[in-house]
Amino acid sequence: MTFIGNKSDLRVVGTRPVRPDGVDKVTGRAVYGADAVLAGQIVGKVLRSPHAHARIVSIDTSKAMAIKGVRAVITAADLPNIPSEEAFVGEGPMNFRDLSLNCMARTKVLYEGHAVAAVAAMTDALADQALAAIDVKYEVLPHVIDVEEAMAPGAPILHDDLFTAGITPKPTTASNVAKKVRFTIGDVEAGFKAADVIIEQRYTTAPVHQAYIEPHACVAAWSADGQCTVIASSQGHFMIRSYCAKLLGIDVAAIRVVNAEIGGGFGGKTLVYLEPLALALSKKSGRPVKMVMTREEVFRATGPTSGAVVEVKIGATKDGKITAAQAVMKYQAGAFPGSPINPGLMCAFAMYDLANVDVLGYDVVSNRPKVAAYRAPGAPISSWAAECAIDDLALKLGMDPIDLRMKNAAKQGSKTVYGVTHGVIGYEEVLQAAKAHPHWSAPLGKNQGRGFATGFWFNIGGESTGAVFVNEDGTVNVVSGSPDIGGSRASMVMMAAEVLGISYNKCQAVIPDTSSVGFTHVTGGSRVTYATGMAVTQAAQAVVEDLKKRAAMIWDISPEAVEWKDGQAVPAGANAGGFDPLPLAAIALKAAKTGGPIGSEISVNAQGAGPGFGAHICDIEIDPETGHATIVRYTAVQDVGRAIHPSYVEGQIQGGAVQGIGWALNEEYVYNKKGLMDNAGFLDYRIPVASDLPMIEAVLVEVPNTRHPFGVRGVGEVPIVPPMAAVGNAIRGALDLRMFHLPMSPPRLRAAVDAAKMPKAAE
Amino acid sequence: MSKIHVSTTVNGEAAEFLAEPQESLLDALRNTLNLTGSKEGCGSGDCGACSVIIDGRLVCSCLVLAVEAGGMAITTIEGIAEGEKLHPIQQKFLENAALQCGFCTPGFIVATKALLDVNPDPTETEIRYWLAGNLCRCTGYDKIVRAVQDAAAEMRGS
Numbered sequence: 046m047t048f049i050g051n052k053s054d055l056r057v058v059g060t061r062p063v064r065p066d067g068v069d070k071v072t073g074r075a076v077y078g079a080d081a082v083l084a085g086q087i088v089g090k091v092l093r094s095p096h097a098h099a100r101i102v103s104i105d106t107s108k109a110m111a112i113k114g115v116r117a118v119i120t121a122a123d124l125p126n127i128p129s130e131e132a133f134v135g136e137g138p139m140n141f142r143d144l145s146l147n148c149m150a151r152t153k154v155l156y157e158g159h160a161v162a163a164v165a166a167m168t169d170a171l172a173d174q175a176l177a178a179i180d181v182k183y184e185v186l187p188h189v190i191d192v193e194e195a196m197a198p199g200a201p202i203l204h205d206d207l208f209t210a211g212i213t214p215k216p217t218t219a220s221n222v223a224k225k226v227r228f229t230i231g232d233v234e235a236g237f238k239a240a241d242v243i244i245e246q247r248y249t250t251a252p253v254h255q256a257y258i259e260p261h262a263c264v265a266a267w268s269a270d271g272q273c274t275v276i277a278s279s280q281g282h283f284m285i286r287s288y289c290a291k292l293l294g295i296d297v298a299a300i301r302v303v304n305a306e307i308g309g310g311f312g313g314k315t316l317v318y319l320e321p322l323a324l325a326l327s328k329k330s331g332r333p334v335k336m337v338m339t340r341e342e343v344f345r346a347t348g349p350t351s352g353a354v355v356e357v358k359i360g361a362t363k364d365g366k367i368t369a370a371q372a373v374m375k376y377q378a379g380a381f382p383g384s385p386i387n388p389g390l391m392c393a394f395a396m397y398d399l400a401n402v403d404v405l406g407y408d409v410v411s412n413r414p415k416v417a418a419y420r421a422p423g424a425p426i427s428s429w430a431a432e433c434a435i436d437d438l439a440l441k442l443g444m445d446p447i448d449l450r451m452k453n454a455a456k457q458g459s460k461t462v463y464g465v466t467h468g469v470i471g472y473e474e475v476l477q478a479a480k481a482h483p484h485w486s487a488p489l490g491k492n493q494g495r496g497f498a499t500g501f502w503f504n505i506g507g508e509s510t511g512a513v514f515v516n517e518d519g520t521v522n523v524v525s526g527s528p529d530i531g532g533s534r535a536s537m538v539m540m541a542a543e544v545l546g547i548s549y550n551k552c553q554a555v556i557p558d559t560s561s562v563g564f565t566h567v568t569g570g571s572r573v574t575y576a577t578g579m580a581v582t583q584a585a586q587a588v589v590e591d592l593k594k595r596a597a598m599i600w601d602i603s604p605e606a607v608e609w610k611d612g613q614a615v616p617a618g619a620n621a622g623g624f625d626p627l628p629l630a631a632i633a634l635k636a637a638k639t640g641g642p643i644g645s646e647i648s649v650n651a652q653g654a655g656p657g658f659g660a661h662i663c664d665i666e667i668d669p670e671t672g673h674a675t676i677v678r679y680t681a682v683q684d685v686g687r688a689i690h691p692s693y694v695e696g697q698i699q700g701g702a703v704q705g706i707g708w709a710l711n712e713e714y715v716y717n718k719k720g721l722m723d724n725a726g727f728l729d730y731r732i733p734v735a736s737d738l739p740m741i742e743a744v745l746v747e748v749p750n751t752r753h754p755f756g757v758r759g760v761g762e763v764p765i766v767p768p769m770a771a772v773g774n775a776i777r778g779a780l781d782l783r784m785f786h787l788p789m790s791p792p793r794l795r796a797a798v799d800a801a802k803m804p805k806a807a808e
Numbered sequence: 809m810s811k812i813h814v815s816t817t818v819n820g821e822a823a824e825f826l827a828e829p830q831e832s833l834l835d836a837l838r839n840t841l842n843l844t845g846s847k848e849g850c851g852s853g854d855c856g857a858c859s860v861i862i863d864g865r866l867v868c869s870c871l872v873l874a875v876e877a878g879g880m881a882i883t884t885i886e887g888i889a890e891g892e893k894l895h896p897i898q899q900k901f902l903e904n905a906a907l908q909c910g911f912c913t914p915g916f917i918v919a920t921k922a923l924l925d926v927n928p929d930p931t932e933t934e935i936r937y938w939l940a941g942n943l944c945r946c947t948g949y950d951k952i953v954r955a956v957q958d959a960a961a962e963m964r965g966s
Contacts (some may be wrong), residue, residue, distance in 0.1 A: 063902045070910030071898040071917060073845015073885035080844040170828070256945050258849040258857055259911040308847070308911025309945050340850040531908030531946055692905035696947055700908065703948030727854035727943060735949040736933075736940040 052687070052747075057543040058755055061692045064535040065554040070306075078262030078278030078305040083333035086264055087116055089326045090172040090336070091319075092162040092179050093346060094154035097188035097412040097720025098201060101152060101181065104162060109178040114167040116330035118175065121151040121161075123325055125294045132291070139316065143381035145292050147415050148321050154183070155203055155380035156412050157721045158345030160318075165326040165334045188412040188720040192354060192377045195221040195411040203380060203410045223382030224408040228390050228462040236369025236401030240360025244438045248430035250769075250787040251713030252352040252377060255419050256732050259308020260343045265323035266333035273300040273324055274333075278307040280314040280528060281567030286559045292321045303558040304528045307568075311704070312418030313348040315567045344725035349714060350419035351376040351384045355430035357393075365444050367453045369401040370394045374427055376408060379415040384408045385423030388503070391463040392766070393427035395501040396450065396472055396658060398459040412720050418569060420701060421502045421762035425708065425769060429787065432498040432770030437783065446497045446774070447480045447660075455501075471684030471748030472658040475499070478746050479660040484680040492666050493677065494778025499660045500766025504759030505570035506651030510563030511580030513541050513588045514644035519630025521545065521552045524646070526565025527577040529556060531700075531761075532693035536574045537581045539689050540755060544585035546612030547629055563648040571759025574689055575750075576651035582754045587645035595639040596627045653752030654759055659683040661702060661767040665775035672795030674710055674776065680742045681767075686750040686758030695743035698764040702741050705768025707733045713788050816877045818843070819887025827874035834858045836874035837884060845885035845914045849943065856942030859915040859922075860884050866922035868941075885914035888921060897921055897959040906955035908946035916942050920956050928964050932957070 052059065069075040106118040127145040131138055150159045162179050166172040187201040194200055200221055208216045211225035237243060263277035273295065279285050282302040290297045307314060319336040326334040338347070358371040372393055376384035386406040394402055404427075439446040454476060459467045479485060479497070489495055512524040523541045527533055534554035542549045556562075565577065589609045596614030597604040606621035607614050613626040636643050664678040681702045688694040711731045715723045724730045749756025769787060776794070777783050782801050786793060811826035818841065825840045832851075837843045837860070846869055849855035853868040860869045861883040869884075888895045897920050900906070907913040916939065923930060923938045930938065935956050936949070944952060 061905065064905070066910075067902040067907070068894070068898075070907055070913050071894065071901050072889055073843070073914045075910055076844070077847070077911060079848065080838075257909070257911075258855055258943055258945055259847070259909070260849070306911075307909060308849075309909040311945070337848075340852065340855075532905065690905075692951070693908070696905055696908055696951060699948035699950045700946045701948075704945065726852055727850050728852065732943060732945060733948075734940040734943065735936040735953065738936070738949055740932075740953070741948045741950045 055543060057539045057549055058689050059691065061690060062535060062549045064532050065538055066529065066534050075306045077259055077308050079337045081264050081276040081305050083264050083266050083274065083276065086333040086335045087165050087167055087330065088169050088172045089163060089165045089323050089334040090176055091160045091322065092176045093342065094150065094157060094159040094161055096154055096183055096185050097157050098186040099154050099183035100186060101150060101154065101161065102184050103182045105180040106162060108180065109164060109175040112171060112175055112178060114171040115164060115175045116167065116332060117165040117326045118179065119163050119322065119325050119329060121149045123329065124149055124292065127292060138383065141291050144288065144316065147381060148292065148318060156414050158342065158414060160346065163322045163326055165330045165332065190411055190413060190716045190720050192352065192375045192409050192411060195409050196375065196407065203412065207410065221410045222407050223378060223410055226387060226390065227405045229403045230460065230462050231401030233369040233371050233401045233403040237360045239362065239368045241363040242438065242441050243358065243360040244434045244441065245358040246434050246785065247354065247356045248433065248785050250353050250426050250429060252349045252413065253708050253712040254344060254349040254730065255311040255313035257309025257311060257313060260338040260340060261319055261347060262337040263320050263323050264333055264335040265320060265327050267324050267328040271295065271299055275300065275320055275324065276303040276305050277320055278305040278314065280307065280310040280530060280569050282528060282559050283526065283564050284315060284567050285317055285320050288317045289321050289324055293324055301558050301560045304556055307528055307530050310530055311420045312422060312569055315418050315569050318347055340727060341725045344730060345722055346414055348417045348419065349414065350422060351378065351416050351426060353377065353426045355427055357430045357434045359434050359438055361438055361442065363442065365442050365449050365452045367397060367399055370399055371403045372427065372431065374406040376406065376423065376426065377413060377416065378408050378410050379413045380410060381415045382408055382410060384416055387423065389423030389427040391461065392424035392501050393431040395461050396455055396499050397453045398455045399453065402462040404462060420704065420765040424500065424502055424766045425705060428500050428766045429769035429773065432767065433773050433783065436774040436777065447476055450499060451476050468655065469748065469751050470656055470658065471746055474746050474748050475658050475660045475682050475684050478744055479662060479682045482662065482680055482682065482744060484662050484678060489664065490666065492669060492779060494665055494775045494780065496663045496665065496771045496773065496775030496778060497660065498767040498770035498774055499658065500763055501656060501658055502571065502762040502766060503656050504575065504654040505572045506576040506654040507566040507572055508650050509565045509577040509580045510646060510648045511537065511577055511584045512562065512644065512646035513581065513584040515588060515629065515633045517633055517636065519551065519633045521547065522555050523552050523581060524555045524557060524562055525577050525581055526562045527556065527573045528568045530568050531696065532690060533573045535693065536578060536689040540578050540582050541585040544582055544589060545629060546609065563646060571761040572654065575654050575753055575757050575759050576649065578757055579651045579753060580647045580649045583649065584645040584647040587647065588643060591643055592629060592632050595632045598639045599627065599635060600624050655686055655750030655752060657684055657758050657760060657763040659763040659767055661771040663771040663775040665772060665779055667776065667779045667794065669798060672791040672798060674789065674794060676706060676739060678739055680744060681764055682744040682746060683760065683763055684746045684748050684758065685760045686753065687747050687756035688745050689755065689757065691745060694745060694760050697761045698743040699741040701761065701764025702768050703733050703738060705765045706772060709769040709772035709787060709789055711788050711790060812875045814875055814878045816879065817881040819883060829875060831874045832870050833872040833874045833877050834869040837869060843884050843886050847911055847914060856919060857912050857915040859918040859942065861918060861922050866919055885918055888917055896962045900955040900959040900962065904951045904955035904958060906947065906951040912942060912944045916944065916952055920959065924960055924963060928960060930960060
């Protein structure tokens with residue numbers, strides 16, 4: 046594909062305009078899920094399991110229904126019983142039966158917070174009364190929370206029809222291990238034999254929540270004629286449409302989903318929880334039903350990503366050539382199969398050009414909420430282990446950690462463990478930029494350490510629709526099907542304005558409902574600027590071709606004799622005729638006389654999303670008395686292909702890095718002995734706050750992706766991959782000890798410092 | 809339970825409404841007065857998305873009872889701009905790309921207003937500690953802190 050212009054020729058791409066939806070978002074006018082209103086709406090709420098694992102003996106809703114003002118009560122009996130069927134509409138594979146059972150338990154509750162019934166009432170207080178009046182009888186079952194305990198013989202079994210996939214012959218006894226999966230290239234045994242130095246370590250991580258600040262929210266109406274309207278905040282209104290249609294057994298065309306503004310998702314809003322229930326309640330009550338989760342519900346019943354155990358073994362020769370890399374990974378899936386074990390396995394060593402790799406993984410269910418995608422799903426977990434081990438390898442070899450990585454760096458032509466050969470990638474450029482950055486050579490203070498780590502993410506393309514419509518006054522509407530989660534409206538408009546040669550301010554961004562634009566896959570996988578941007582770019586290019594034809598018609602010359610330059614049609618040369626340039630607005634004014642409205646809608650299934658690589662440098666200071674770790678300096682270098690709006694690219698990198706810092710130092714689900722979550726609130730589940738952090742310096746490296754007209758690579762997910770190891774390696778530098786468990790919270794750090802001080806004889 | 813009549817001032821205008829005794833000010837603002845710019849992220853005073861200024865004090869409106877607001881002057885995100893003219897804080901948040909999803913933004917802007925009202929020239933550390941009660945999960949706070957610094961500089965200059 047040919048690039049549109051050299052970087053120096055671009056007028057709009059690479060600048061930093063104010064986003065089109067900005068004013069609404071700084072004045073409080075933007076409408077998020079909980080702000081949306083449908084006339085006559087009533088309040089919907091969910092009754093949730095107080096047990097980690099229990100059989101539902103009976104549910105008596107009669108007392109709730111008898112309360113005046115309670116309009117509907119539903120249980121799983123009111124929803125279709127969905128057969129097992131794998132689908133791919135969200136950000137990962139999804140089994141519709143599991144999705145249905147996750148929205149509403151049928152025979153068993155599998156985690157604390159699992160929905161068992163829902164009500165719709167005239168007021169909030171009446172809905173609460175109705176929930177309290179529902180009588181659910183449970184037979185409490187033994188539960189299991191920890192991943193290795195769930196794999197052990199004799200563990201409580203969550204699903205008696207779940208047999209481990211990936212084993213031959215097919216097992217005959219049910220297991221919590223949903224899947225065993227392995228990727229191999231070369232011969233690791235031979236590789237380890239050739240090694241002079243071997244590092245073999247075991248790492249663990251705790252489940253962490255995406256912790257978007259906006260709780261899930263929707264309002265839904267089921268009309269008497271079967272037509273449905275849903276207004277919801279999500280990462281994909283087409284995803285909501287698909288899932289609701291499937292889970293409720295209705296036609297896709299009968300559902301219109303309006304995307305409310307979304308208050309953060311990070312992968313956690315790529316599936317449904319409330320929407321099918323709101324529609325079912327609406328059908329039963331005859332009223333639109335609004336449902337908004339509490340923060341506690343968000344923690345107990347949505348997200349998080351897996352906690353895991355990762356055992357890693359890396360061998361290298363004395364001069365730093367890695368001869369073999371091996372890992373065994375056990376990922377929690379939560380109550381239903383579907384942890385991001387595959388990407389975890391694929392990403393751990395994808396930064397390196399290795400001949401011998403063997404990665405083995407297990408997808409394991411336990412009595413926790415079903416995991417949802419979280420920013421580069423799976424990769425941060427495996428990379429935390431791999432990149433800490435690589436750092437210890439560098440230490441053992443006496444090599445600079447960047448030099449060791451450079452010596453083994455993946456480049457164009459390197460084959461990955463999952464079979465793909467890297468195309469044009471920027472890992473070496475990222476390493477060079479990190480090493481040249483002043484941060485890498487700056488002096489450190491007392492009790493401080495410096496850590497370095499890198500990360501990889503595939504990025505995806507996929508199905509997207511974009512459209513460009515020229516209005517009669519020469520302004521342009523730029524339409525797309527991708528919910529804007531962090532500035533993508535600006536990027537879409539910038540790409541369209543660049544192609545059309547007009548001012549950014551002449552374009553308006555529109556994200557219509559599911560009935561008004563072509564299908565578009567979720568905002569996830571770092572795909573929007575790449576794939577939806579490609580659709581918008583192609584639509585703008587089609588409009589330019591049309592504008593040239595219109596000019597040719599006005600001038601009565603051949604379309605081939607017209608060029609598009611700086612937003613206007615000009616004769617291609619002296620032979621074409623001596624016409625004055627026709628600006629876009631002049632052509633738009635005459636649209637009716639030259640063939641009618643000017644516009645183009647393009648749907649693509651974009652392939653060739655270029656993978657992204659990042660390298661993070663972290664300086665940490667540890668208070669030896671308290672174990673408190675302070676990040677004192679942080680630099681994140683990333684190959685972004687080409688930054689359309691550099692501020693929002695930097696923002697992705699800064700935000701991802703800080704989510705990773707939270708994962709590294711603070712965040713975890715804490716369970717008590719009953720299998721109930723003890724910290725379901727922002728006071729006790731502590732995400733980073735402003736005073737925890739320094740400025741995060743984002744360094745943009747641009748190695749254009751040859752498959753995108755502007756060279757775009759996805760940027761949103763890579764930055765959460767390196768931070769945990771960067772922080773862990775910094776702590777090792779500061780304290781001269783290796784932490785193996787996440788989070789590296791003050792109590793854990795303090796205990797590790799104390800243990801290190803303890804004389805061996807005292808053990 | 810009967811509702812209680814509340815007379816108050818919201819964004820400089822007299823406002824009257826009826827509230828349940830247990831209703832939060834946030835719910836009254838959002839559901840009764842249709843001022844949905846203040847957001848509920850937690851309902852427990854931990855995220856700051858519902859920040860408002862009451863008689864010069866920055867508070868989480870989810871932790872204030874609606875009936876307590878009687879006779880007080882409340883400033884919400886809807887009252888920060890002067891008509892069509894954005895407040896410098898709002899303008900600097902836009903120019904610095906200090907928002908991604910935008911959900912926490914109203915709370916941050918209200919909290920910043922309260923900061924700059926009492927401290928027109930805050931250090932980076934003062935900004936970070938003042939805003940520690942406002943959670944943002946998208947930005948890593950870098951561009952928010954810069955926007956606040958820029959807004960403070962502009963307001964001092966004007």
